[in-house]
Amino acid sequence: MKKLNNNLKPPFNLKTIFFIFLFFIVFVISAQRVGIPDIVDRLYEASLDLIGVKNTSKINEGLSRISKEMWPPVVESKKDINLILNFDATNLPLFSYVKVYKDKLYEINPDTLLLEEIEEKEIEFLVEPFGYLKLVFIKILESIEIAFWASFISIVLSIPLAYYSAKNYSPNSLIYFIARSIVSGLRAIPELISVLFMVLAFGFGPAAGIMALGLHSAGFLGKFFAEDIENADTGPQDALIALGASKWRILKLTVLPQVMPQYVAYLLYILDRNLRMATVIGLVGGGGIGQELKGRFDLFEYGHVTTIIIAIFLVVFIFDQLSAKLRSKLIGD
Amino acid sequence: MPNILLSVKNAKKTYKGGVTALAGVNLEIHNNEIIAILGSSGAGKSTLIKSILGLVKLDTGKIFFKNNALLGKNFSSLRSSISTIYQNFNLVSRSSVLSNILHGKVSKVSSWRILFSIWPKADQYKAVSLLEEVGLKGMNYNKRVENLSGGQQQRIGIARALIVSPEIILADEPVSSLDPETAKEILKLLKDTAKKNKISILCSLHQVEFAKLFADRVVGMSNGKIIFDKSSKKLFKSDLNKIYK
Structure with missing residues (x-):
């Protein structure tokens, strides 16, 4: 003892x-x-x-x-009709109306050096009750589109990357090393930084955002997918090697069915992540709702900011629910 | 004397770390003959089978199939006459019954068919008829393999082996992960199909009584050497004592 x-x-x-x-x-x-x-x-x-x-x-x-x-959130849009080209008062957009706001004009009196009211002016505004909501919707749709295209690009890029950075499928160690370096490199640069370079390369707007997000998530998918390929059950692969099958045939028939559920899970995560990031990269010129958010924040229009934040929350929440359903449908029996 | 189908000549294999799995093995397998290899764990049974399959590279020695060396260019063309059944079935568990059987034809169809998983109609019909032959008549062949019992999975493994119309089937402990009752059924099925289609079988087994029932010839291995090689009817206890210490 x-x-x-x-x-x-x-x-x-x-x-x-x-x-x-x-x-x-x-x-x-x-x-x-x-x-x-x-x-x-x-x-x-x-x-x-x-x-x-x-x-x-x-x-x-x-x-x-x-x-x-910040409260209440702004849903309507106002626009000075003098700034609208070819304004036609008889043919207004749906639900919109013209409202008159009084505005005072001030001028400094050169003698007294005081601000003096010189005239009271009436300015006509075209008010669209849900105009701002419409703009937010269009912008957030752009963000969603950025997320989808970025995810699509990452899928396309990650498949060859994963193949060559899986140790048991890479043709030789040099290619393996190069593929692994690319995968690590893509993940190493945060989207917020890489979008700055992409703006220089592709200009302001969605294209820069798509490229930045797509490259970053390709790194993620490539790494995860490669590791799944490496860890897949070797039994069925041996069976097909013994039958004289080529590498890609083995990958297609035995490895892919095994790793597919995991890959779908990663994909949905990447889509979810890209959706959230797509709202952020707009802050630095990547297009989408982020650009609008940054603009309103800088103009101290916090009511508009609230509307945008609520919209982002709703989109992320709805996507969460959808992806949970989609996942159980794709992975389940 | 029937023709020699497959012969192993002076096969030697030492694994990294100094474990000798095969120490000069000579073996001849004739047409339409069922051979069981007996031996305790580590006797070299698996290595022998894997070396014929090309999954293990021999240090020295050669393997001939119908008087052709099973090497290089010949390998893939001759391979199509050799099928395998595995201990753990080695099926793709998330794929359907039918596609697992069709995997046997993997290197015989064009690339685009593999890419889109569109198998030739003739092969599909053959797979379904094989399902009947291995005793799974009426099974839903779109079912995933993971939902099947071990015995059913091994039957599908046999169907996958049969779809290429092989001349010899190699089986590495095909029944060791099944219960004795199912194991007996599977071996009986293997024997019956082999005799019917004139296929030779080389099969490693753990249970002596199965070997006696199943095989025409029994080969006993120990420490990488063949200790005895005789008809299953002439197998004595003294023989077995030499390999099971």
């Missing part, structure tokens, strides 16, 4: 304690460096504010500047 105890490794020893201590020190230093205490401070303050013990908090101050303007 005693002998057995001697042979067993203790669950922890001095080394373990040392490493725990070391980890704790690094943890504390790093927390100080990145401002974790400040986060705790502010959250504490805000919670006191919330229950009414204290009446100022930095979080509240920071957000209150825009929170009032």
Whole structure:
């Protein structure tokens, strides 16, 4: 009995304690460096504010500047009819109407150096009740299209990449190495950075976004797919090797059916990810709803921003539900 | 004396790490003959079968099929007369029964047919008729293989082996993952189809009583060498004691 105890490794020893201590020190230093205490401070303050013990908090101050303007979300669009080319008052778009807003014009009096009202002007605006919603819809559709095309490009690119970066199918180690490097390289550059280069190459708009997202996710799919090919059950593959089948035939008949469910899962994940990223890359010129979001944010039009955020949330949520259904349909029996 | 179909001459194989699997094996298989290889684990049974299949490369020695060396250019053309049945069936579990049987024809159809999984009509009819031959008459052949029992899967494995109209079937412990009752049925099926279609069988087995029932000839192996090679009717306990220590 005693002998057995001697042979067993203790669950922890001095080394373990040392490493725990070391980890704790690094943890504390790093927390100080990145401002974790400040986060705790502010959250504490805000919670006191919330229950009414204290009446100022930095979080509240920071957000209150825009929170009032963020609600309600803007759905209508207004446009000065003088800026509309060939405006025809008898033939207005559906549900829209013309509304008159009074606007005052000011001028600096050169004698007194004061602002003086010189005239009150009436400006006619064409109001479309759901005009902005329509614009958001068009823009978000563009984002969805970016996501789909990017995913399509990534599928096309990932198939050869996966084939050559799967160790058991790559023709030789040099090609294997090159394919693996490409796959890693594609994943290494974040979309937000690569889209900057793509904007230079393809210009502002959806094309840049599609290329940036497509290349990045091709790296992901290529890696995952290659690893699945490597891990596939070798039994059926041996059976076909023994029958004298060529490599790609073996891949098509035995490996593909095995890895397909996993591949569909990856694909749906990539599609989901591309959809979310497609809304972001617009911020740096990649087209889609992100461009609109950035524009409105910079113009302090926070009501519009709320509309956009709600729209993005809805699209992502609906896609989530759809992909769950699609997955069970494609993978299930 | 019937013709020699397949012969193994002085086969030697040592794996990396110094394990000798085959230490000079000589074996002749005649037309329409069923041979069982007996031996404990590590005796070299699997290596012998794999080397005939070309999955293991021999260090020295040659394998002849109908007096042609089973090498290089000859290999793929001669291979089409050799079929295999595996211990773990080696079927594609997510594919259908029919497509698994058709996989036997993998190197005999054109590329576009493989790409789009469109098999020739004649092959499809043959696959369905083979399903009947292996005792799975009336089975839904669009069913996925993963939903079948072990015995059924091995029957499909046999159908896949038969679709190329082979002259010899190699079987590496085809029944060791099945229960004894099913194993007996599968071996009986193999024997009956082999006798009917004039196919030779080289089959490694674990159970002596199966070998006696199933085979015409029994070969005993130990430590990579053939210890005895005799008719199954003349098999004695003393022979078996030499290979099972």
